[in-house]
Amino acid sequence: MNKKRNEKLIIAANDALLSSGIIKTDRDNKQYINESYNGQTAALGVTIAMTGLRPALAIYSQYSGDSKFDKKNILKIIGAMIKNPDTNQPFASAIELFRYALDNQDEKWLKREIIDCSIALKQVIRTYNLLKL
Numbered sequence: 001m002n003k004k005r006n007e008k009l010i011i012a013a014n015d016a017l018l019s020s021g022i023i024k025t026d027r028d029n030k031q032y033i034n035e036s037y038n039g040q041t042a043a044l045g046v047t048i049a050m051t052g053l054r055p056a057l058a059i060y061s062q063y064s065g066d067s068k069f070d071k072k073n074i075l076k077i078i079g080a081m082i083k084n085p086d087t088n089q090p091f092a093s094a095i096e097l098f099r100y101a102l103d104n105q106d107e108k109w110l111k112r113e114i115i116d117c118s119i120a121l122k123q124v125i126r127t128y129n130l131l132k133l
Contacts, residue, residue, distance in 0.1 A: 001116045009120035016080040022073050032129035036069040044118040053111045054101055061098040078117040
């Protein structure tokens with residue numbers, strides 16, 4: 001990923017993160033995020049490398065059952081950063097992104113997009129206060 005692309009993705013990641021609802025504000029107006037998002041976002045690229053794109057997306061598409069942290073939110077944010085080539089619109093949900101991966105053979109393009117977006121998202125998440133919830 002080159003410098004210009006990374007800069008664009010960081011802006012897109014911050015916009016998607018802000019609209020996701022996972023950033024919380026405390027009484028002192030400090031913004032924070034559950035520290036689990038930091039680790040799980042960083043792990044997404046490794047998970048893709050170890051298990052493959054579709055298995056990794058299947059893992060991250062599952063509801064975790066934890067109301068404070070849900071891996072699907074990571075894919076939802078990344079999906080908001082990527083335009084679906086069929087519609088030229090961002091992916092609306094983690095499931096839509098996963099379904100696209102299942103239905104399309106151009107895995108190399110999507111894999112690169114998701115990894116690049118996860119790197120930018122990880123960089124942005126680390127600019128917020130990380131709290132263990």
